[in-house]
Amino acid sequence: MRERKRDPADPQPPAGRRTRENADPGPLLRALKFTRIPGNTIAEACARYGVSPGAYRAAKRAHGTPPYTDHERLLTAVAWFAGRADWKQVLGFLEWINEAPESEAAVRAGLDALVAAGTLHLDAPDVWALAADWP
Numbered sequence: 001m002r003e004r005k006r007d008p009a010d011p012q013p014p015a016g017r018r019t020r021e022n023a024d025p026g027p028l029l030r031a032l033k034f035t036r037i038p039g040n041t042i043a044e045a046c047a048r049y050g051v052s053p054g055a056y057r058a059a060k061r062a063h064g065t066p067p068y069t070d071h072e073r074l075l076t077a078v079a080w081f082a083g084r085a086d087w088k089q090v091l092g093f094l095e096w097i098n099e100a101p102e103s104e105a106a107v108r109a110g111l112d113a114l115v116a117a118g119t120l121h122l123d124a125p126d127v128w129a130l131a132a133d134w135p
Helices: 025-034 042-050 053-063 070-080 087-098 102-116
Strands: 085-086 120-124 127-129
Touching: 025 042, 025 053, 042 053, 042 120, 070 085, 070 087, 070 102, 070 120, 070 127, 085 087, 087 102, 102 127
Parallel strands: none
Antiparallel strands: 085 127, 120 127
């Protein structure tokens, strides 16, 4: 049995078919953020989040490079060190990617906020670890 042709005026794709329009944007945006962590490749992001390279490129064209919030920069610093980083590693990473020194008070306040939110946890004094996979 042949599939009926789709009416161009109908915005809904046939049942069970995934298109770029109805694809879940969550994994695509996570893949875009994952590739911003130094050392991560597009191929790794596509494999990790189950997106095709074509969908990744289309999302990059559509969304550009999503900017990191201050908290996401802190999470990136911890993720860079395999999900567990001490105070010097976090500060050094932030200075490296920003090419400018960070305010220690602002960094500590951001880390404390992430611990309070449950995104990070303290493994030891001044050693933070990701509570879940990020991004």
